[in-house]
Amino acid sequence: MKIQTVETTPFDDQRPGTSGLRKKVKVFQTPHYLANFVQSIFNVLADIEGQTLVVGGDGRYFNREALQIIVKMAAANGFGNVMVGLGGILSTPAASCIIRKYETYGGIILSASHNPGGPEADFGIKYNTANGGPAPEKITEAIFSNSRKITQYRILDSADIDLDTLGEQRLGNMRVEIIDSVSDYADMMEQLFDFDAMCSLLTSNSFSMRFDAMNAVTGPYALEILENRLGAPSGTVLRGEPLADFGGAHPDPNLVHAKELVAVMMGADGPDFGAASDGDGDRNMILGRDFYVTPSDSLAVLAANASLVSGYQQGLAGVARSMPTSQAIDRVAAAKGIECYETPTGWKFFGNLLDAGKITLCGEESFGTGSNHVREKDGLWAVLFWLNILAVRKQSVADIVNDHWKQYGRDVYTRHDYEAIATEGANALMDQLRARTSELTDQRFGDYIVAHCDDFSYTDSIDNSVSSKQGIRLLFKNGARIVYRLSGTGTEGATLRVYIEQPENDPAKFAQDPQQSLAELIGLSASIAKIKDYTGRSRPDVIT
Ligand code: G1P
Ligand code: ZN
Numbered sequence: 001m002k003i004q005t006v007e008t009t010p011f012d013d014q015r016p017g018t019s020g021l022r023k024k025v026k027v028f029q030t031p032h033y034l035a036n037f038v039q040s041i042f043n044v045l046a047d048i049e050g051q052t053l054v055v056g057g058d059g060r061y062f063n064r065e066a067l068q069i070i071v072k073m074a075a076a077n078g079f080g081n082v083m084v085g086l087g088g089i090l091s092t093p094a095a096s097c098i099i100r101k102y103e104t105y106g107g108i109i110l111s112a113s114h115n116p117g118g119p120e121a122d123f124g125i126k127y128n129t130a131n132g133g134p135a136p137e138k139i140t141e142a143i144f145s146n147s148r149k150i151t152q153y154r155i156l157d158s159a160d161i162d163l164d165t166l167g168e169q170r171l172g173n174m175r176v177e178i179i180d181s182v183s184d185y186a187d188m189m190e191q192l193f194d195f196d197a198m199c200s201l202l203t204s205n206s207f208s209m210r211f212d213a214m215n216a217v218t219g220p221y222a223l224e225i226l227e228n229r230l231g232a233p234s235g236t237v238l239r240g241e242p243l244a245d246f247g248g249a250h251p252d253p254n255l256v257h258a259k260e261l262v263a264v265m266m267g268a269d270g271p272d273f274g275a276a277s278d279g280d281g282d283r284n285m286i287l288g289r290d291f292y293v294t295p296s297d298s299l300a301v302l303a304a305n306a307s308l309v310s311g312y313q314q315g316l317a318g319v320a321r322s323m324p325t326s327q328a329i330d331r332v333a334a335a336k337g338i339e340c341y342e343t344p345t346g347w348k349f350f351g352n353l354l355d356a357g358k359i360t361l362c363g364e365e366s367f368g369t370g371s372n373h374v375r376e377k378d379g380l381w382a383v384l385f386w387l388n389i390l391a392v393r394k395q396s397v398a399d400i401v402n403d404h405w406k407q408y409g410r411d412v413y414t415r416h417d418y419e420a421i422a423t424e425g426a427n428a429l430m431d432q433l434r435a436r437t438s439e440l441t442d443q444r445f446g447d448y449i450v451a452h453c454d455d456f457s458y459t460d461s462i463d464n465s466v467s468s469k470q471g472i473r474l475l476f477k478n479g480a481r482i483v484y485r486l487s488g489t490g491t492e493g494a495t496l497r498v499y500i501e502q503p504e505n506d507p508a509k510f511a512q513d514p515q516q517s518l519a520e521l522i523g524l525s526a527s528i529a530k531i532k533d534y535t536g537r538s539r540p541d542v543i544t
Helices: 033-044 065-078 092-101 137-149 180-194 195-203 219-229 258-267 295-308 328-336 345-353 380-392 397-408 423-435 519-529 531-535
Strands: 002-007 021-024 052-057 079-088 106-110 123-130 150-157 165-171 176-177 209-212 273-279 283-288 291-293 318-322 337-343 362-363 367-369 410-421 446-457 472-476 481-486 494-504
Touching: 033 065, 033 123, 033 137, 033 150, 052 092, 052 273, 052 362, 065 079, 065 106, 065 150, 065 165, 065 176, 065 273, 079 180, 092 123, 092 150, 092 165, 092 180, 092 209, 092 380, 092 472, 123 137, 123 295, 150 283, 165 472, 176 291, 176 295, 180 219, 180 328, 180 380, 195 380, 195 397, 209 258, 258 283, 273 380, 283 380, 291 295, 291 397, 295 318, 295 367, 295 380, 295 410, 328 397, 328 410, 337 345, 337 362, 337 397, 345 362, 367 380, 380 397, 410 423, 410 519, 410 531, 423 472, 423 481, 423 494, 423 531, 446 519, 481 519, 481 531, 494 519, 494 531
Parallel strands: 052 079, 052 106, 079 176, 209 273, 318 337, 318 362
Antiparallel strands: 002 150, 021 123, 106 123, 165 176, 273 283, 283 291, 362 367, 410 494, 446 472, 472 481, 481 494
Protein backbone atom coordinates (compact mmCIF):
# COMPACT_ATOMS: atom_id res chain seq x y z
CA MET A 1 0.00 0.00 0.00
CA LYS A 2 1.43 3.27 -1.07
CA ILE A 3 0.78 6.87 -0.19
CA GLN A 4 -0.11 8.85 -3.30
CA THR A 5 0.42 12.57 -3.52
CA VAL A 6 -2.17 13.95 -5.93
CA GLU A 7 -1.66 17.33 -7.64
CA THR A 8 -4.77 19.50 -7.45
CA THR A 9 -6.02 23.06 -7.94
CA PRO A 10 -8.14 25.03 -5.47
CA PHE A 11 -11.92 25.50 -5.59
CA ASP A 12 -13.05 28.94 -4.51
CA ASP A 13 -16.33 27.97 -2.83
CA GLN A 14 -15.27 25.86 0.15
CA ARG A 15 -16.09 28.29 2.95
CA PRO A 16 -17.98 26.41 5.68
CA GLY A 17 -21.38 27.94 6.54
CA THR A 18 -23.55 27.79 9.67
CA SER A 19 -22.77 24.10 9.99
CA GLY A 20 -19.93 22.90 7.76
CA LEU A 21 -19.61 22.80 3.98
CA ARG A 22 -22.91 22.04 2.26
CA LYS A 23 -23.24 21.54 -1.48
CA LYS A 24 -25.13 19.50 -4.00
CA VAL A 25 -23.96 15.86 -4.23
CA LYS A 26 -22.91 16.61 -7.83
CA VAL A 27 -20.49 19.28 -6.58
CA PHE A 28 -18.96 16.88 -4.06
CA GLN A 29 -18.59 14.33 -6.86
CA THR A 30 -16.45 16.73 -8.90
CA PRO A 31 -12.97 15.17 -9.06
CA HIS A 32 -10.79 16.30 -6.11
CA TYR A 33 -13.55 18.45 -4.56
CA LEU A 34 -14.04 16.41 -1.38
CA ALA A 35 -10.35 15.47 -1.14
CA ASN A 36 -9.27 19.13 -1.37
CA PHE A 37 -11.54 20.04 1.54
CA VAL A 38 -10.48 17.07 3.67
CA GLN A 39 -6.79 17.82 3.06
CA SER A 40 -7.47 21.45 4.02
CA ILE A 41 -8.92 20.21 7.33
CA PHE A 42 -5.88 18.01 7.96
CA ASN A 43 -3.50 20.82 6.96
CA VAL A 44 -4.83 23.21 9.61
CA LEU A 45 -4.80 20.63 12.40
CA ALA A 46 -1.65 20.36 14.48
CA ASP A 47 0.09 17.13 15.51
CA ILE A 48 -2.25 14.61 13.96
CA GLU A 49 0.45 11.92 13.78
CA GLY A 50 -0.80 8.80 15.58
CA GLN A 51 -4.05 10.47 16.73
CA THR A 52 -7.58 9.04 16.65
CA LEU A 53 -10.27 10.44 14.37
CA VAL A 54 -13.99 9.62 14.48
CA VAL A 55 -15.75 9.44 11.11
CA GLY A 56 -19.37 8.82 10.22
CA GLY A 57 -22.40 10.36 8.63
CA ASP A 58 -26.15 10.37 8.39
CA GLY A 59 -26.18 7.63 5.73
CA ARG A 60 -27.33 9.86 2.91
CA TYR A 61 -26.40 9.28 -0.74
CA PHE A 62 -22.57 9.52 -1.24
CA ASN A 63 -21.93 8.82 2.49
CA ARG A 64 -20.14 5.53 1.89
CA GLU A 65 -18.05 6.77 -1.04
CA ALA A 66 -17.00 9.89 0.86
CA LEU A 67 -16.10 7.83 3.89
CA GLN A 68 -13.73 5.60 1.93
CA ILE A 69 -11.91 8.66 0.59
CA ILE A 70 -11.64 10.24 4.04
CA VAL A 71 -10.38 7.10 5.74
CA LYS A 72 -7.69 6.56 3.09
CA MET A 73 -6.66 10.21 3.41
CA ALA A 74 -6.54 9.93 7.21
CA ALA A 75 -4.16 6.96 6.84
CA ALA A 76 -1.97 8.86 4.37
CA ASN A 77 -1.86 11.90 6.65
CA GLY A 78 -0.60 9.95 9.64
CA PHE A 79 -3.62 9.32 11.87
CA GLY A 80 -3.03 6.25 14.01
CA ASN A 81 -6.61 5.20 14.42
CA VAL A 82 -10.04 5.95 12.99
CA MET A 83 -13.33 4.98 14.61
CA VAL A 84 -16.10 4.57 12.06
CA GLY A 85 -19.80 4.05 12.74
CA LEU A 86 -21.16 0.69 11.55
CA GLY A 87 -22.29 1.03 7.94
CA GLY A 88 -20.60 4.43 7.90
CA ILE A 89 -23.42 5.77 10.06
CA LEU A 90 -23.20 8.03 13.11
CA SER A 91 -25.88 10.47 14.13
CA THR A 92 -24.42 13.92 14.78
CA PRO A 93 -25.04 13.75 18.56
CA ALA A 94 -23.69 10.18 18.68
CA ALA A 95 -20.51 11.36 16.90
CA SER A 96 -20.14 14.05 19.56
CA CYS A 97 -20.72 11.44 22.28
CA ILE A 98 -18.07 9.10 20.80
CA ILE A 99 -15.46 11.87 20.39
CA ARG A 100 -15.91 12.79 24.07
CA LYS A 101 -16.25 9.31 25.53
CA TYR A 102 -13.11 7.95 23.85
CA GLU A 103 -11.25 11.27 24.17
CA THR A 104 -10.32 11.30 20.49
CA TYR A 105 -8.54 14.07 18.63
CA GLY A 106 -11.69 15.09 16.71
CA GLY A 107 -14.13 13.87 14.12
CA ILE A 108 -15.48 14.37 10.63
CA ILE A 109 -19.25 14.27 10.26
CA LEU A 110 -20.84 13.75 6.86
CA SER A 111 -24.27 15.30 6.74
CA ALA A 112 -26.43 17.95 5.20
CA SER A 113 -28.67 17.72 8.26
CA HIS A 114 -32.31 18.29 7.36
CA ASN A 115 -31.68 18.93 3.64
CA PRO A 116 -32.98 16.26 1.23
CA GLY A 117 -30.65 13.46 0.09
CA GLY A 118 -30.10 11.57 -3.17
CA PRO A 119 -28.03 12.05 -6.33
CA GLU A 120 -29.70 15.38 -7.14
CA ALA A 121 -29.87 16.61 -3.55
CA ASP A 122 -27.45 17.71 -0.82
CA PHE A 123 -24.34 16.50 0.94
CA GLY A 124 -22.17 18.05 3.61
CA ILE A 125 -19.06 17.68 5.71
CA LYS A 126 -17.89 19.30 8.91
CA TYR A 127 -15.05 18.98 11.36
CA ASN A 128 -15.62 18.64 15.11
CA THR A 129 -12.90 19.25 17.68
CA ALA A 130 -11.88 17.23 20.74
CA ASN A 131 -14.70 18.68 22.84
CA GLY A 132 -17.12 16.95 20.44
CA GLY A 133 -18.46 20.21 19.06
CA PRO A 134 -18.36 21.90 15.65
CA ALA A 135 -15.06 23.62 14.97
CA PRO A 136 -15.15 27.31 15.91
CA GLU A 137 -14.90 30.01 13.24
CA LYS A 138 -11.17 30.41 13.78
CA ILE A 139 -10.68 26.85 12.51
CA THR A 140 -13.37 26.89 9.79
CA GLU A 141 -11.87 30.11 8.39
CA ALA A 142 -8.38 28.58 8.43
CA ILE A 143 -9.74 25.54 6.55
CA PHE A 144 -11.28 27.90 4.00
CA SER A 145 -8.01 29.84 3.53
CA ASN A 146 -6.17 26.58 3.08
CA SER A 147 -8.70 25.43 0.46
CA ARG A 148 -7.92 28.58 -1.56
CA LYS A 149 -4.28 27.70 -2.01
CA ILE A 150 -4.13 23.92 -1.86
CA THR A 151 -1.89 22.28 -4.49
CA GLN A 152 -1.84 18.63 -3.45
CA TYR A 153 -3.44 16.03 -1.20
CA ARG A 154 -2.35 12.70 0.20
CA ILE A 155 -4.33 9.49 -0.09
CA LEU A 156 -3.52 5.83 0.47
CA ASP A 157 -3.70 3.65 -2.61
CA SER A 158 -5.61 0.70 -1.15
CA ALA A 159 -8.76 -1.38 -1.32
CA ASP A 160 -11.89 -0.07 0.41
CA ILE A 161 -12.43 -0.88 4.07
CA ASP A 162 -15.36 -3.11 5.10
CA LEU A 163 -17.86 -0.75 6.68
CA ASP A 164 -20.34 -3.41 7.69
CA THR A 165 -18.45 -5.64 10.12
CA LEU A 166 -17.84 -4.59 13.72
CA GLY A 167 -14.25 -4.78 14.91
CA GLU A 168 -10.74 -3.94 13.79
CA GLN A 169 -9.11 -3.70 10.38
CA ARG A 170 -5.82 -2.21 9.19
CA LEU A 171 -5.30 0.36 6.51
CA GLY A 172 -1.56 0.80 5.95
CA ASN A 173 -0.17 1.73 9.36
CA MET A 174 -3.56 2.91 10.62
CA ARG A 175 -6.03 0.95 12.72
CA VAL A 176 -9.68 1.16 11.64
CA GLU A 177 -12.30 0.30 14.21
CA ILE A 178 -15.91 -0.19 13.15
CA ILE A 179 -18.02 0.67 16.19
CA ASP A 180 -21.61 0.30 17.32
CA SER A 181 -22.42 3.84 18.41
CA VAL A 182 -26.01 2.95 19.29
CA SER A 183 -25.07 1.24 22.55
CA ASP A 184 -22.66 4.02 23.61
CA TYR A 185 -25.32 6.63 22.95
CA ALA A 186 -28.12 4.64 24.62
CA ASP A 187 -25.92 4.07 27.70
CA MET A 188 -25.41 7.81 27.98
CA MET A 189 -29.15 8.47 27.81
CA GLU A 190 -29.68 5.86 30.53
CA GLN A 191 -27.32 7.85 32.77
CA LEU A 192 -29.24 11.10 32.26
CA PHE A 193 -32.87 10.00 32.50
CA ASP A 194 -35.03 7.90 34.77
CA PHE A 195 -35.58 4.91 32.49
CA ASP A 196 -37.70 3.06 35.11
CA ALA A 197 -40.30 5.83 35.29
CA MET A 198 -40.26 6.27 31.51
CA CYS A 199 -40.65 2.52 31.01
CA SER A 200 -43.70 2.46 33.30
CA LEU A 201 -45.23 5.28 31.28
CA LEU A 202 -44.50 3.72 27.89
CA THR A 203 -45.81 0.29 28.88
CA SER A 204 -49.00 1.57 30.52
CA ASN A 205 -52.24 1.19 28.60
CA SER A 206 -53.17 4.80 29.10
CA PHE A 207 -50.22 6.31 27.23
CA SER A 208 -49.02 6.09 23.67
CA MET A 209 -46.39 7.82 21.63
CA ARG A 210 -45.07 7.92 18.07
CA PHE A 211 -41.55 8.83 17.06
CA ASP A 212 -40.99 9.62 13.37
CA ALA A 213 -37.37 8.98 12.41
CA MET A 214 -38.18 10.24 8.89
CA ASN A 215 -36.17 7.41 7.21
CA ALA A 216 -33.08 9.09 8.60
CA VAL A 217 -30.24 8.35 10.98
CA THR A 218 -32.11 8.30 14.31
CA GLY A 219 -34.08 5.14 13.48
CA PRO A 220 -31.64 2.59 14.99
CA TYR A 221 -31.06 4.77 18.09
CA ALA A 222 -34.78 5.32 18.66
CA LEU A 223 -35.61 1.62 18.17
CA GLU A 224 -32.95 0.59 20.68
CA ILE A 225 -33.92 3.15 23.31
CA LEU A 226 -37.68 3.48 22.96
CA GLU A 227 -38.70 -0.02 21.94
CA ASN A 228 -35.89 -2.26 23.25
CA ARG A 229 -34.73 -0.56 26.45
CA LEU A 230 -37.89 1.32 27.44
CA GLY A 231 -40.36 -1.32 26.27
CA ALA A 232 -42.56 0.88 24.07
CA PRO A 233 -44.79 -1.25 21.82
CA SER A 234 -43.33 -2.10 18.44
CA GLY A 235 -44.59 0.39 15.91
CA THR A 236 -43.84 3.31 18.24
CA VAL A 237 -40.93 4.24 15.95
CA LEU A 238 -42.13 5.19 12.48
CA ARG A 239 -39.91 5.21 9.38
CA GLY A 240 -37.06 3.74 11.45
CA GLU A 241 -34.81 2.52 8.65
CA PRO A 242 -32.19 5.02 7.44
CA LEU A 243 -32.42 5.35 3.65
CA ALA A 244 -29.91 7.07 1.36
CA ASP A 245 -32.60 9.36 -0.07
CA PHE A 246 -34.78 9.40 3.08
CA GLY A 247 -37.46 7.69 1.00
CA GLY A 248 -37.80 10.88 -1.03
CA ALA A 249 -38.85 12.78 2.11
CA HIS A 250 -37.42 16.09 3.26
CA PRO A 251 -36.05 15.00 6.66
CA ASP A 252 -36.81 18.20 8.53
CA PRO A 253 -38.99 17.75 11.61
CA ASN A 254 -41.42 20.63 11.31
CA LEU A 255 -45.12 21.04 10.67
CA VAL A 256 -44.59 21.15 6.92
CA HIS A 257 -42.18 18.29 6.32
CA ALA A 258 -43.34 15.93 9.09
CA LYS A 259 -46.96 16.24 8.03
CA GLU A 260 -47.70 12.49 8.29
CA LEU A 261 -46.85 12.55 12.00
CA VAL A 262 -48.73 15.81 12.47
CA ALA A 263 -51.82 14.20 10.88
CA VAL A 264 -51.59 11.26 13.33
CA MET A 265 -51.28 13.61 16.31
CA MET A 266 -53.91 16.17 15.41
CA GLY A 267 -57.12 14.53 16.48
CA ALA A 268 -59.01 13.96 19.70
CA ASP A 269 -57.95 10.28 19.57
CA GLY A 270 -54.32 10.89 18.67
CA PRO A 271 -51.39 9.53 20.70
CA ASP A 272 -50.38 11.42 23.86
CA PHE A 273 -46.91 12.31 22.68
CA GLY A 274 -45.32 12.65 19.26
CA ALA A 275 -41.84 13.56 18.15
CA ALA A 276 -39.61 13.55 15.10
CA SER A 277 -35.96 14.11 14.32
CA ASP A 278 -34.04 15.16 11.23
CA GLY A 279 -31.59 13.68 8.71
CA ASP A 280 -28.61 13.54 11.09
CA GLY A 281 -30.53 13.28 14.36
CA ASP A 282 -29.73 16.59 15.99
CA ARG A 283 -33.11 18.31 15.52
CA ASN A 284 -36.41 17.50 17.20
CA MET A 285 -40.06 18.43 16.98
CA ILE A 286 -42.33 17.91 19.99
CA LEU A 287 -46.09 17.38 19.70
CA GLY A 288 -48.83 16.55 22.15
CA ARG A 289 -52.29 15.31 21.24
CA ASP A 290 -53.61 18.06 19.01
CA PHE A 291 -50.84 20.35 20.22
CA TYR A 292 -47.60 21.69 18.73
CA VAL A 293 -44.77 22.88 20.98
CA THR A 294 -42.58 25.52 19.36
CA PRO A 295 -38.85 24.77 19.75
CA SER A 296 -38.39 28.01 21.71
CA ASP A 297 -41.14 26.99 24.15
CA SER A 298 -39.76 23.48 24.35
CA LEU A 299 -36.37 24.81 25.48
CA ALA A 300 -38.06 26.97 28.11
CA VAL A 301 -40.18 24.05 29.39
CA LEU A 302 -37.12 21.79 29.67
CA ALA A 303 -35.28 24.46 31.64
CA ALA A 304 -38.25 25.10 33.93
CA ASN A 305 -38.68 21.36 34.65
CA ALA A 306 -35.03 20.30 34.75
CA SER A 307 -35.12 19.65 38.49
CA LEU A 308 -37.55 16.76 37.84
CA VAL A 309 -34.98 14.92 35.73
CA SER A 310 -32.23 12.99 37.50
CA GLY A 311 -29.36 14.04 35.22
CA TYR A 312 -30.17 17.73 35.81
CA GLN A 313 -31.35 17.67 39.43
CA GLN A 314 -28.28 19.48 40.64
CA GLY A 315 -29.54 22.64 38.91
CA LEU A 316 -28.68 24.61 35.81
CA ALA A 317 -25.45 26.61 35.68
CA GLY A 318 -26.99 28.92 33.09
CA VAL A 319 -28.78 28.69 29.76
CA ALA A 320 -28.27 30.05 26.26
CA ARG A 321 -30.26 30.62 23.11
CA SER A 322 -29.39 31.78 19.64
CA MET A 323 -30.34 35.39 19.00
CA PRO A 324 -33.41 34.71 16.80
CA THR A 325 -34.78 32.14 19.28
CA SER A 326 -37.71 33.49 21.30
CA GLN A 327 -37.20 35.05 24.70
CA ALA A 328 -39.24 32.35 26.48
CA ILE A 329 -36.08 30.89 27.99
CA ASP A 330 -35.03 34.34 29.25
CA ARG A 331 -38.14 34.40 31.43
CA VAL A 332 -37.25 31.05 33.01
CA ALA A 333 -33.64 32.14 33.57
CA ALA A 334 -34.80 35.38 35.21
CA ALA A 335 -37.15 33.46 37.52
CA LYS A 336 -34.40 31.02 38.47
CA GLY A 337 -31.82 33.77 38.87
CA ILE A 338 -29.43 32.22 36.35
CA GLU A 339 -27.64 33.75 33.38
CA CYS A 340 -29.16 33.54 29.88
CA TYR A 341 -26.63 34.04 27.05
CA GLU A 342 -27.63 35.22 23.58
CA THR A 343 -25.40 33.84 20.82
CA PRO A 344 -25.41 34.03 17.01
CA THR A 345 -27.19 31.32 15.02
CA GLY A 346 -25.38 27.99 14.89
CA TRP A 347 -24.40 25.43 17.51
CA LYS A 348 -20.69 26.25 17.38
CA PHE A 349 -21.30 29.35 19.49
CA PHE A 350 -22.53 27.31 22.47
CA GLY A 351 -19.32 25.25 22.68
CA ASN A 352 -17.20 27.67 24.68
CA LEU A 353 -20.01 28.38 27.16
CA LEU A 354 -20.61 24.65 27.68
CA ASP A 355 -16.89 23.89 28.02
CA ALA A 356 -16.50 26.68 30.58
CA GLY A 357 -19.42 25.33 32.61
CA LYS A 358 -21.38 28.58 32.17
CA ILE A 359 -24.45 26.86 30.75
CA THR A 360 -26.20 23.51 31.13
CA LEU A 361 -29.02 23.81 28.55
CA CYS A 362 -29.14 25.65 25.25
CA GLY A 363 -31.20 25.77 22.11
CA GLU A 364 -32.31 27.35 18.88
CA GLU A 365 -35.69 28.12 17.38
CA SER A 366 -34.75 25.86 14.46
CA PHE A 367 -35.77 22.68 16.30
CA GLY A 368 -32.43 22.38 18.11
CA THR A 369 -32.12 21.66 21.82
CA GLY A 370 -29.19 20.33 23.79
CA SER A 371 -27.19 20.25 26.98
CA ASN A 372 -23.71 19.78 28.35
CA HIS A 373 -23.90 15.99 27.80
CA VAL A 374 -22.46 16.44 24.27
CA ARG A 375 -21.45 19.43 22.15
CA GLU A 376 -24.12 19.14 19.45
CA LYS A 377 -27.83 19.63 19.61
CA ASP A 378 -29.49 16.32 20.24
CA GLY A 379 -32.91 15.35 18.89
CA LEU A 380 -33.55 12.09 20.70
CA TRP A 381 -32.17 13.51 23.95
CA ALA A 382 -34.82 16.27 23.83
CA VAL A 383 -37.53 13.69 23.22
CA LEU A 384 -36.36 11.61 26.19
CA PHE A 385 -36.18 14.73 28.37
CA TRP A 386 -39.83 15.43 27.53
CA LEU A 387 -40.76 11.82 28.15
CA ASN A 388 -39.08 11.96 31.57
CA ILE A 389 -41.04 15.12 32.43
CA LEU A 390 -44.29 13.48 31.25
CA ALA A 391 -43.51 10.39 33.35
CA VAL A 392 -43.03 12.53 36.47
CA ARG A 393 -45.77 15.13 36.00
CA LYS A 394 -48.38 12.73 34.59
CA GLN A 395 -50.02 15.61 32.71
CA SER A 396 -50.59 16.09 29.00
CA VAL A 397 -48.12 18.01 26.84
CA ALA A 398 -50.76 20.72 26.29
CA ASP A 399 -51.38 21.10 30.03
CA ILE A 400 -47.68 21.36 30.79
CA VAL A 401 -47.16 24.08 28.17
CA ASN A 402 -50.31 25.98 29.18
CA ASP A 403 -49.23 25.89 32.85
CA HIS A 404 -45.85 27.14 31.73
CA TRP A 405 -47.36 30.12 29.89
CA LYS A 406 -49.55 30.95 32.88
CA GLN A 407 -46.55 31.00 35.14
CA TYR A 408 -44.05 32.78 32.89
CA GLY A 409 -46.12 34.44 30.16
CA ARG A 410 -45.99 33.45 26.51
CA ASP A 411 -43.76 34.61 23.66
CA VAL A 412 -45.93 34.22 20.59
CA TYR A 413 -43.52 33.34 17.84
CA THR A 414 -43.22 32.47 14.19
CA ARG A 415 -40.54 32.19 11.53
CA HIS A 416 -41.19 32.95 7.87
CA ASP A 417 -38.74 31.58 5.29
CA TYR A 418 -38.41 32.82 1.73
CA GLU A 419 -36.45 30.05 0.05
CA ALA A 420 -34.27 29.92 -3.09
CA ILE A 421 -34.53 33.64 -3.80
CA ALA A 422 -31.99 35.41 -6.00
CA THR A 423 -28.75 36.02 -4.06
CA GLU A 424 -28.35 39.62 -5.32
CA GLY A 425 -31.86 40.59 -4.19
CA ALA A 426 -31.35 38.94 -0.82
CA ASN A 427 -28.03 40.69 -0.25
CA ALA A 428 -29.48 44.02 -1.37
CA LEU A 429 -32.39 43.60 1.06
CA MET A 430 -30.00 43.01 3.95
CA ASP A 431 -27.70 45.86 2.86
CA GLN A 432 -30.49 48.42 2.81
CA LEU A 433 -31.71 47.29 6.24
CA ARG A 434 -28.18 47.51 7.59
CA ALA A 435 -27.89 51.03 6.19
CA ARG A 436 -31.17 52.02 7.86
CA THR A 437 -30.55 50.79 11.43
CA SER A 438 -30.12 54.24 12.96
CA GLU A 439 -32.93 55.74 10.86
CA LEU A 440 -35.29 52.95 12.04
CA THR A 441 -34.47 53.48 15.70
CA ASP A 442 -37.29 55.44 17.44
CA GLN A 443 -39.60 55.11 14.41
CA ARG A 444 -43.25 54.37 15.11
CA PHE A 445 -45.25 51.82 13.09
CA GLY A 446 -48.82 51.84 14.42
CA ASP A 447 -48.59 50.64 18.01
CA TYR A 448 -45.02 49.51 17.53
CA ILE A 449 -42.14 51.85 18.36
CA VAL A 450 -38.61 50.73 17.57
CA ALA A 451 -36.53 50.98 20.74
CA HIS A 452 -33.36 49.61 19.20
CA CYS A 453 -32.22 48.45 15.78
CA ASP A 454 -28.84 46.92 14.94
CA ASP A 455 -26.95 44.25 13.07
CA PHE A 456 -26.27 41.73 15.84
CA SER A 457 -22.65 41.38 16.85
CA TYR A 458 -21.43 38.84 19.42
CA THR A 459 -18.35 38.86 21.57
CA ASP A 460 -17.58 35.44 23.00
CA SER A 461 -17.13 35.91 26.75
CA ILE A 462 -14.59 33.08 26.93
CA ASP A 463 -12.17 33.76 24.07
CA ASN A 464 -13.25 37.35 23.21
CA SER A 465 -13.68 36.47 19.51
CA VAL A 466 -16.13 38.75 17.73
CA SER A 467 -18.74 37.57 15.19
CA SER A 468 -20.45 40.45 13.46
CA LYS A 469 -23.26 40.80 10.88
CA GLN A 470 -25.34 38.08 12.54
CA GLY A 471 -28.78 39.46 11.67
CA ILE A 472 -30.76 42.71 11.72
CA ARG A 473 -32.79 43.10 14.91
CA LEU A 474 -35.70 45.45 15.45
CA LEU A 475 -36.51 45.52 19.15
CA PHE A 476 -39.78 47.28 19.91
CA LYS A 477 -40.69 49.13 23.09
CA ASN A 478 -43.45 46.63 23.93
CA GLY A 479 -40.98 43.72 23.91
CA ALA A 480 -41.85 42.55 20.38
CA ARG A 481 -39.02 41.71 17.96
CA ILE A 482 -38.46 41.26 14.25
CA VAL A 483 -35.19 39.69 13.12
CA TYR A 484 -33.92 39.27 9.55
CA ARG A 485 -31.04 37.07 8.48
CA LEU A 486 -29.89 35.04 5.50
CA SER A 487 -29.47 31.32 5.87
CA GLY A 488 -25.94 29.93 5.96
CA THR A 489 -26.92 26.33 5.18
CA GLY A 490 -28.80 26.52 1.87
CA THR A 491 -27.39 25.19 -1.39
CA GLU A 492 -29.61 27.06 -3.86
CA GLY A 493 -29.72 30.84 -4.16
CA ALA A 494 -30.41 32.54 -0.82
CA THR A 495 -32.96 31.95 1.91
CA LEU A 496 -34.30 34.90 3.88
CA ARG A 497 -35.46 34.07 7.38
CA VAL A 498 -37.75 36.48 9.20
CA TYR A 499 -38.34 35.83 12.90
CA ILE A 500 -41.36 37.51 14.50
CA GLU A 501 -42.14 37.53 18.20
CA GLN A 502 -44.41 39.26 20.68
CA PRO A 503 -44.89 38.75 24.42
CA GLU A 504 -48.42 37.89 25.57
CA ASN A 505 -49.38 37.79 29.23
CA ASP A 506 -53.16 37.46 28.84
CA PRO A 507 -54.13 33.77 29.26
CA ALA A 508 -57.37 34.41 27.36
CA LYS A 509 -55.27 34.93 24.23
CA PHE A 510 -52.96 31.91 24.61
CA ALA A 511 -55.11 29.68 22.43
CA GLN A 512 -55.05 32.01 19.42
CA ASP A 513 -53.25 30.96 16.26
CA PRO A 514 -49.85 32.76 16.29
CA GLN A 515 -50.30 33.79 12.64
CA GLN A 516 -53.38 35.72 13.74
CA SER A 517 -51.98 37.13 16.96
CA LEU A 518 -48.92 38.31 15.07
CA ALA A 519 -50.73 39.47 11.92
CA GLU A 520 -49.89 43.16 12.34
CA LEU A 521 -46.23 42.48 13.13
CA ILE A 522 -45.98 40.01 10.23
CA GLY A 523 -47.31 42.73 7.92
CA LEU A 524 -44.76 45.17 9.31
CA SER A 525 -41.93 42.67 8.83
CA ALA A 526 -42.72 42.54 5.12
CA SER A 527 -43.24 46.27 4.62
CA ILE A 528 -40.28 47.53 6.69
CA ALA A 529 -37.82 45.32 4.81
CA LYS A 530 -39.60 45.79 1.46
CA ILE A 531 -39.50 42.04 0.98
CA LYS A 532 -41.65 42.04 -2.17
CA ASP A 533 -39.51 44.71 -3.87
CA TYR A 534 -36.27 42.87 -3.21
CA THR A 535 -37.34 39.24 -3.63
CA GLY A 536 -40.42 39.38 -5.85
CA ARG A 537 -42.20 37.22 -3.26
CA SER A 538 -45.41 38.19 -1.54
CA ARG A 539 -45.55 35.24 0.83
CA PRO A 540 -43.08 32.91 2.53
CA ASP A 541 -42.49 29.31 1.41
CA VAL A 542 -42.28 27.80 4.87
CA ILE A 543 -43.85 29.02 8.08
CA THR A 544 -42.79 27.45 11.36
C1 G1P B 1 -30.09 26.65 10.23
C2 G1P B 1 -30.74 27.11 11.50
C3 G1P B 1 -29.72 27.19 12.60
C4 G1P B 1 -29.02 25.85 12.76
C5 G1P B 1 -28.47 25.39 11.43
C6 G1P B 1 -27.90 23.98 11.52
O1 G1P B 1 -29.11 27.57 9.84
O2 G1P B 1 -31.39 28.35 11.32
O3 G1P B 1 -30.35 27.56 13.80
O4 G1P B 1 -27.99 25.92 13.70
O5 G1P B 1 -29.49 25.39 10.44
O6 G1P B 1 -28.88 23.04 11.86
P1 G1P B 1 -29.35 28.71 8.73
O7 G1P B 1 -29.81 28.00 7.49
O8 G1P B 1 -30.45 29.57 9.28
O9 G1P B 1 -28.04 29.41 8.62
ZN1 ZN C 1 -29.45 18.27 11.66
